[in-house]
Amino acid sequence: QVQLVQSGAEVKKPGASVKVSCKVSGYTLTELSMHWVRQAPGKGLEWMGGFDPEDGETIYAQKFQGRVTMTEDTSTDTAYMELSSLRSEDTAVYYCASYRAPMVRGPYDYWGQGTLVTVSS
């Protein structure tokens, strides 16, 4: 069974960066298309970006372009999401979510437990 285990909660000051990890077990990272979704307190789900198996590239929501970087370490089956120039509106729970490659535009079968990132001065 696939498990996605994320790193712990973070508290950051405005202007700082945060890097959240997502460790995969039960599958290898290369067998999955890994994406990141966030949820602000009391709000809905917001897609940030992820790996597109059709193009073989990582794609980002326009809203986060230039501020987010998603990387993968296949040697440890760990995915990372780094968000820079943090502001208070970035306070949210960040989820990694994945579907099995080489499916294209698949549903998110697997989710991490979420990582709370709090941005506060």
Add this chain to the structure above:
Amino acid sequence: QSVLTQPPSVSGAPGQRVTISCTGSSSNIGAGYDVHWYQQLPGTAPKLLIYGNSNRPSGVPDRFSGSKSGTSASLAITGLQAEDEADYYCQSYDSSLSAFYVFGTGTKVTVL
């Protein structure tokens, strides 16, 4: 702002049937992209409920069903149970440049 619109809330008594709509446009649902549905219980990660418009993953009760027509999709819950009280989100793909994978605005289901 989400490009998929859902009603903020729906409610029903135990045993009743409720439906949740998900309204999109010609760049997402209307373009033929699949719609998926997720259930999010309080304080937990979302869970896949319906995929490919109308398919249930293993373990999801057949009380949950999905459909799609034109630029909209719907989730129906029949025989509503107390444990169904949760937030529900639709999700699809959008061919515009702002975001490729899009979620609905979310619907809170309350069991009266």
